[in-house]
């Protein structure tokens with residue numbers, strides 16, 4: 001697992017734009033090298049802020065949208081089209097504006113869908129979908145995602161893995177149902193840390209002073225059960241993308257200023 005790198009930008013707007021530019025380049029490089037790219041999306045303000053910045057980027061269509069596989073790191077287990085679903089928000093921020101191949105967009109099943117209100121069944125189905133997409137060279141039963149995006153909660157949660165709750169202890173399954181999440185809605189579906197750690201690169205997005213404590217804890221060697229973000233590492237890269245407010249409690253030797 002790769003040690004965390006930290007890049008700090010002036011504010012959340014610049015962080016979103018810089019992260020979007022970074023993601024475009026990563027996708028273009030992956031498509032040039034392997035003919036396609038695979039990205040895992042995250043919910044929340046920073047995740048959707050990155051997607052909105054990407055939609056507005058002048059370099060947006062350097063991406064071959066038809067050869068991009070999109071997955072989700074977690075989903076709020078709500079009915080299809082619910083404005084609070086991560087899929088709904090991602091479609092509004094970017095996905096509905098670009099020519100993706102529908103078969104290559106993999107949302108997690110909504111509540112009231114094929115599995116009714118059974119989030120655990122929805123999780124099992126997503127694990128099967130991931131396993132079916134994995135190749136012989138892939139790690140765990142998931143595809144080798146080029147970039148797996150994660151927002152970071154003020155309690156250091158990532159995806160829907162919350163400190164000390166059952167999901168963060170999961171070491172076998174790649175996707176779990178989450179019940180009683182402290183961040184509403186209480187029922188969710190989430191990748192687990194083993195699935196997250198199968199990604200080539202994991203990028204953690206945190207902006208705002210309400211994330212300063214979480215970033216300091218997660219980057220200070222805390223354990224993944226108490227601080228799930230600490231366990232979110234990529235096989236070849238782990239990148240924390242922060243704004244100055246979120247980096248305020250980090251030791252200065254952890255990062256040089258990345259932008260004016």
Ligand SMILES: O=C(O)[C@H](O)[C@@H](O)[C@H](O)[C@H](O)COP(=O)(O)O
Pocket residue numbers: 042043044045046047074075076086150151152153157158159160183
């Ligand atoms: O379903 C969700 O809410 C997200 O997947 C969650 O993991 C989010 O990324 C963090 O809570 C950070 O959210 P903000 O960026 O809005 O602070």
